[in-house]
Amino acid sequence: xxxxxxxxxxxxxxxxxxxxxxxxxxxxxxxxxxxxxxxxxxxxxxxxxxxxxxxxxxxxxxxxxxxxxxxxxxxxxxxxxxxxxxxxxxxxxxxxxxxxxxxxxxxxxxxxxxxxxxxxx
Numbered sequence: 001x002x003x004x005x006x007x008x009x010x011x012x013x014x015x016x017x018x019x020x021x022x023x024x025x026x027x028x029x030x031x032x033x034x035x036x037x038x039x040x041x042x043x044x045x046x047x048x049x050x051x052x053x054x055x056x057x058x059x060x061x062x063x064x065x066x067x068x069x070x071x072x073x074x075x076x077x078x079x080x081x082x083x084x085x086x087x088x089x090x091x092x093x094x095x096x097x098x099x100x101x102x103x104x105x106x107x108x109x110x111x112x113x114x115x116x117x118x119x120x121x
Contacts, residue, residue: 003024003025003110003112004022004024004025004095004097004110004112004113005022005023005024005025005112006020006021006022006093006094006112006114007020007021007115008020008115009093009115009116010117010118011118011120012119013085013119013120013121014086014087014119014120014121015084015085016085017081017083017085018082019080019081020036020079020080020082020093020095020115020117021078021079022034022036022077022078022079022080022095022112023075023076023077024076024097024099024110025076026099026101027103028076028100028101028102029101029104030053030099030107031053031098031099031100032053032098032107033050033051033052033053033097033098034050034051034071034078034095034096034097034098035047035048035049035050035069035095035096035097036049036050036078036080036093036094036096037093037094037096038089038091038092038093038117039091039092039114040088040091041091043091046060047060048060048063048069048080048093049063049067049069049080050069051070053073055071057069062088063082066082066083066085067080067081067082067083068080068081068083078095078097080093082117085117085119086119087119087120088119089117089119090117090119091116092114092115092116093115093117094111094112094113094114095111095112096109096110096111097109097110098110
């Protein structure tokens with residue numbers, strides 16, 4: 001029931017910026033940890049950043065100082081502000097969240113469909 005919907009990907013030049021969004025839909029009771037992952041061509045999926053419900057954040061070393069993860073609990077939405085983008089940031093970016101639905105005692109891991117970010121001149 002429900003899903004994670006990502007948006008904001010696209011083509012940008014090196015040094016540019018993008019803001020990704022991830023919105024959770026459905027009858028949501030609560031969302032615990034959320035995070036952004038990415039997968040470049042020919043490489044494994046890797047962690048980009050995570051954020052707890054209380055706002056505690058964690059970043060991969062490769063994006064520290066350039067990316068900012070945030071969330072709006074009232075909107076069940078998470079964001080990733082990406083600045084100073086580099087060609088090596090090119091990847092499909094995926095939203096991940098631990099979601100608990102109304103009427104369900106389980107907290108299940110959800111994944112978005114992914115949004116492509118291409119950094120190239």
